[in-house]
Amino acid sequence: MSYQIELRHFTYFMAVAEELHFRKAADRLFISQPGLSRQIKQMEEIIGVVLFVRNKRKVTLTAAGVYLKKELDYIFNHIDFTIRQTRLIDQGSNGEIRIGFLGSAMQTVIPELLVMVNKELPNIQFSLEEMSNHLQVEAVEKDQLDLGFVRLARVPEGIQKKTVHTDSFSLVVPLEHRLTSKTFKSIAQVSEEHFILFSSDYSSLYYDKIMSICEDKGFTPKVTHKSVHAQTIFKLVESGLGVAIVPTSLQQGFDLGVKFLEIPKIPQKAILSVIWKKDNRNPALQQILKFL
Amino acid sequence: MSYQIELRHFTYFMAVAEELHFRKAADRLFISQPGLSRQIKQMEEIIGVVLFVRNKRKVTLTAAGVYLKKELDYIFNHIDFTIRQTRLIDQGSNGEIRIGFLGSAMQTVIPELLVMVNKELPNIQFSLEEMSNHLQVEAVEKDQLDLGFVRLARVPEGIQKKTVHTDSFSLVVPLEHRLTSKTFKSIAQVSEEHFILFSSDYSSLYYDKIMSICEDKGFTPKVTHKSVHAQTIFKLVESGLGVAIVPTSLQQGFDLGVKFLEIPKIPQKAILSVIWKKDNRNPALQQILKFL
DNA sequence: TTAATTAATAACTATGAGTTATCAAATAGA
DNA sequence: TCTATTTGATAACTCATAGTTATTAATTAA
Numbered sequence: 001m002s003y004q005i006e007l008r009h010f011t012y013f014m015a016v017a018e019e020l021h022f023r024k025a026a027d028r029l030f031i032s033q034p035g036l037s038r039q040i041k042q043m044e045e046i047i048g049v050v051l052f053v054r055n056k057r058k059v060t061l062t063a064a065g066v067y068l069k070k071e072l073d074y075i076f077n078h079i080d081f082t083i084r085q086t087r088l089i090d091q092g093s094n095g096e097i098r099i100g101f102l103g104s105a106m107q108t109v110i111p112e113l114l115v116m117v118n119k120e121l122p123n124i125q126f127s128l129e130e131m132s133n134h135l136q137v138e139a140v141e142k143d144q145l146d147l148g149f150v151r152l153a154r155v156p157e158g159i160q161k162k163t164v165h166t167d168s169f170s171l172v173v174p175l176e177h178r179l180t181s182k183t184f185k186s187i188a189q190v191s192e193e194h195f196i197l198f199s200s201d202y203s204s205l206y207y208d209k210i211m212s213i214c215e216d217k218g219f220t221p222k223v224t225h226k227s228v229h230a231q232t233i234f235k236l237v238e239s240g241l242g243v244a245i246v247p248t249s250l251q252q253g254f255d256l257g258v259k260f261l262e263i264p265k266i267p268q269k270a271i272l273s274v275i276w277k278k279d280n281r282n283p284a285l286q287q288i289l290k291f292l
Numbered sequence: 293m294s295y296q297i298e299l300r301h302f303t304y305f306m307a308v309a310e311e312l313h314f315r316k317a318a319d320r321l322f323i324s325q326p327g328l329s330r331q332i333k334q335m336e337e338i339i340g341v342v343l344f345v346r347n348k349r350k351v352t353l354t355a356a357g358v359y360l361k362k363e364l365d366y367i368f369n370h371i372d373f374t375i376r377q378t379r380l381i382d383q384g385s386n387g388e389i390r391i392g393f394l395g396s397a398m399q400t401v402i403p404e405l406l407v408m409v410n411k412e413l414p415n416i417q418f419s420l421e422e423m424s425n426h427l428q429v430e431a432v433e434k435d436q437l438d439l440g441f442v443r444l445a446r447v448p449e450g451i452q453k454k455t456v457h458t459d460s461f462s463l464v465v466p467l468e469h470r471l472t473s474k475t476f477k478s479i480a481q482v483s484e485e486h487f488i489l490f491s492s493d494y495s496s497l498y499y500d501k502i503m504s505i506c507e508d509k510g511f512t513p514k515v516t517h518k519s520v521h522a523q524t525i526f527k528l529v530e531s532g533l534g535v536a537i538v539p540t541s542l543q544q545g546f547d548l549g550v551k552f553l554e555i556p557k558i559p560q561k562a563i564l565s566v567i568w569k570k571d572n573r574n575p576a577l578q579q580i581l582k583f584l
Numbered sequence: 585t586t587a588a589t590t591a592a593t594a595a596c597t598a599t600g601a602g603t604t605a606t607c608a609a610a611t612a613g614a
Numbered sequence: 615t616c617t618a619t620t621t622g623a624t625a626a627c628t629c630a631t632a633g634t635t636a637t638t639a640a641t642t643a644a
């Protein structure tokens with residue numbers, strides 16, 4: 001079988017094409033002139049095209065050689081860039097991070113993280129998907145997500161967890177509701193009203209905490225509606241179908257006809273955690289974790 | 293001094309990246325497995341990045357490896373094209389133009405273009421391949437095609453588009469069908485018949501237009517067969533399995549037992565466009581674009 | 585003519601790609 | 615649990631070939 005073309009041939013060709021002089025090109029490449037001559041000749045044989053005209057005492061490029069030089073310039077540049085980029089991806093300063101999140105994380109934590117990372121590592125791309133606690137854990141385990149923003153007390157073996165935000169709870173009532181931030185003293189004041197909550201499939205920890213807040217005050221809430229979307233819950237409250245208890249940070253980002261009344265003197269907090277897989281192989285993740 | 297990266301390394305890397313199996317990749321390359329292992333290891337040392345995770349029984353690409361594979365695919369394609377082009381230039385030709393097209397473009401537009409270009413630039417070579425809208429866009433983006441003849445409303449960023457032919461639609465019926473060019477007044481006259489159409493994967497714009505032609509006349513066509521080949525569609529119509537609606541220009545070039553009845557007074561037109569990549573590096577393309 | 589410059593040719597050397605043989609680890613099957 | 619099988623890595627070798635030195639042939643300049 002005949003020879004294969006190699007980058008070496010291209011490098012040598014470029015040197016001769018630029019110098020238009022075999023000995024000078026050979027000097028520049030730190031090889032001997034006969035060695036260079038033979039490699040160029042071999043290259044011409046491989047691609048089957050004469051690239052240089054050796055006119056007695058002068059070397060010039062043929063038309064095909066001129067074209068090849070221009071393209072190889074581009075190709076070498078592209079190869080260099082690709083290798084640099086590959087190194088960057090390996091070092092995590094480039095690449096993609098796949099994030100899952102609960103809607104309530106979109107109000108404060110995630111935007112802050114994105115802005116911060118973007119400033120330091122502008123070449124990292126993000127893909128974001130809102131999904132439930134449970135689906136996030138599953139996706140992280142399957143390496144389909146790099147990071148998850150969840151509200152969970154416990155996570156399975158092999159998953160790392162870190163608290164990133166602690167939030168108080170607020171009561172959400174219609175604008176025209178009798179209670180105001182001044183008159184609101186305890187959640188017991190709405191013990192007789194209907195409650196609209198996030199569905200427990202979406203976040204069972206949230207659901208359990210709401211229940212315990214009420215139990216602490218001696219009543220069991222009458223839950224009439226459940227939803228997975230904050231927007232929906234607010235709309236239902238606005239329509240007078242009941243009241244809700246949600247993390248206070250959800251106050252930002254929505255423009256609806258509801259009042260937020262922070263619940264005073266309760267020990268329960270809405271804790272947002274970030275989770276990731278211990279042996280995740282995405283090099284970009286290691287970089288991101290530094291920001292958390 | 294340390295080693296230099298060579299195309300050999302890239303070729304080997306691609307084989308392993310595709311097989312994800314060192315011995316199989318080695319077989320494909322007709323070299324021994326230890327030789328391959330060593331070259332891959334050397335490549336990883338040269339660029340300073342681990343490209344494969346060897347899990348003792350499974351081989352997978354790292355994130356950096358995935359990126360490198362995608363880029364090398366592009367680079368190899370570009371090198372191949374460059375060498376072919378260099379040979380053509382050497383032979384006195386002005387280069388090669390790779391064209392993709394929908395079958396219906398072969399009736400009028402492309403032959404005219406070829407004749408015209410051939411008169412002015414007799415040394416340009418053409419390679420022609422029939423393929424779907426979608427595959428053409430993909431190939432143009434990957435620099436595997438210089439020109440595509442498509443029926444598309446929109447094309448991605450970085451792709452240029454220009455209308456080259458506007459055609460009316462015709463109803464295709466068997467020769468012995470009751471309708472003639474004189475009695476045919478509206479598509480509603482065949483609202484009860486079965487329709488044979490180009491498959492929507494082949495050209496969704498075409499499919500949607502046919503649907504809207506029928507909807508405008510107040511009925512939904514009963515589509516019983518779909519095909520990607522005009523020839524097949526005509527054969528099915530000839531066999532009495534239904535009627536079809538196709539661009540009128542398809543009347544030329546086939547000798548079949550069907551009648552074409554141009555659909556009168558409808559706003560829908562079959563628009564054929566030519567697409568090309570904005571930063572295509574083929575110098576011959578610039579020449580061709582002048583003819584469009 | 586002579587001297588200088590250039591690329592090609594010839595014969596050699598030595599580097600390293602690719603070889604065979606083998607090992608170690610990880611399954612899969614009994 | 616024990617064996618057989620599959621897999622990639624290691625080690626030691628060999629041989630093809632990139633690159634070497636020495637020389638020639640051809641051209642140009644003085």
